[in-house]
Amino acid sequence: MTNSAESARNLPAPPTAHPHGPGGLHARLVVDRPGFRLDVTLAAAPGEVLALLGPNGAGKTTALRALAGLTPLTDGHLRLDGASLEHTPPESRPVGVVFQDYLLFPHLSALDNVAFGPRCRGAGKAEARALAAAWLERMGLAPQADTKPRRLSGGQAQRVALARALATRPRLLLLDEPLAALDARTRLEVRARLRRHLAEFEAVSVLVTHDPLDAMVLADRLVVVERGRVVQEGTPADIARRPRTDYIARLVGLNLYRGLAAGHTVRLDDGPAITTTEELSGPVFVAFPPSAVTLFRNRPAGASARNLWRCEVAGLQTHGDQIRADLTGELPLAADLTTLAAAELDLRPGAPVWATVKATQTHAYPA
């Protein structure tokens, strides 16, 4: 088994000693549906927070349901702390789930919602309620203990859902779009709070999100899923720096191209060449941020011909306090410029422009 190597590597990190040994999560989830196949491999050490990031319909929620046992696996395996779970029914898995819309039982108070799990797992009524009260206290929700879910705010309901999932002491915590149901203002506060709770949680957490910011703030490692497959995984910084698909590039706000490198020049698969500082050979990605692009209405005099492209404005939109210009032409790209610059250049859809990027602002890496 690779477990021993994994354990040896992970032992010093989390200070928790669990009776089953620090195994964490090792899973290959295969779920066949008509017209769709999910096939992802996931691994996470205890204490690690994994984010499944991907567009809608990529299979993230299916993966989460498979981990919880709510959707049966067609194939693959699921090991948690060394124990095989693929044939274990959901009620017997040491797994806690925070559902997207929380699914708090509407007829039970916050306290009884949290006490539900411990009760089902064999605790006495008084014991379960005491445990639930402690969890609510920890979540800062002691005053809401007797409140019914419909009277809780979105942020409070989210915390009750988290407390309910944690109260069974799961070895795997699953969160489905944990912040999606919240408005922008609550989101910020809840995200910070959730991050703290996840950091305290000693077992594996897997969260599903389509929001790159949530993923990057909350997770130690991202697994990007597209069309049922893992297309990239790594630390948030790594993924933000070196996206490998257009979807991720768009999420992290980079222009991304694929081509063949020869020295400092990358010949794009279907376009011009880009000069880079890295010296590589073979298939590579080239990425640069929209803010690295400079636009000119006329061909800049005296500029070298390198990384200079003739483009046309396809669309304009405000992007924070900037203007984001989508360009087509020799090289399709996104460029950010100030409102003032946009006005001076008299940019409007259809306007021809010259776009240039310094080689030092690009980043090339092997594909």
Next chain:
Amino acid sequence: MTPPDAPGAAAGPRTDRPRRLRTGTGGRRGVPLPLLLPGVLALAFLLLPLLALLVRAPWRSLPGQLTGPEVWQALQLSLVSATAATAVSVVLGVPLAWLLARTRFPGRGFVRALVTLPLVLPPVVGGVALLLALGRNGVIGRWLDSWFGITLPFTTAGVVVAEAFVAMPFLVISVEGTLRAADPRYEEAAATLGASRFTAFRRVTLPLIAPGIAAGAVLAWARALGEFGATITFAGNFPGRTQTMPLAVYLALQNDPEAAVSLSLVLLAVSITVLAGLRDRWMTPS
């Protein structure tokens, strides 16, 4: 004459939906005569007999009529047996509704159709069928008799059986509809918290569908209370044992019409009480 193709015009003012007000020719004002006339006639047809009951009621002798021991006996038997039949319907019908709504098995659609059959079956036929099944020489009744010494026909228990047979489908259909409308993901949430399917049903689903069960139980109870055909066929008409209010009314009509009217008034009062109880559920515009 207003063209007869204007059902929307008539529906408009009643349902008060702006979408419909624009259809038809008359808009808000015109109510076409071909619809108004039969409609009012139908209303009169439904209400006049009840009015007649009130008009011709022997109000003066009513207290004396209703304090007679036979009346109380019949009323008591009616209430007890209808309540028992409702209890049987709930205890057996809710699980059946759950099976129909939450599990998949071959022939489920067919089973569902069978459950609704007693709804459309003439109750007398139901009574005959019960006799053939549970009668002393019936398919099952024979064994009940020889093994346990239980005979159901012509007993109070038989009344309950007959009423439950007729009333249970109302409850099953009502509860199944509520279950289908309830979000099954609450049961999934319960499962992830360690609840077995039965625990999830008992502690999550049941409280969530309680209003649907209550409504179904009231429907079943009302149906059981008025049950006549299956009861008289299967359980007979023995005062104090199997003679429920509807049977008493029918019998009284032969000998003492005034008493029949008094008994009918009692049943009418009970029905109106039930209707008032259901007001919040079915009589408020949705």
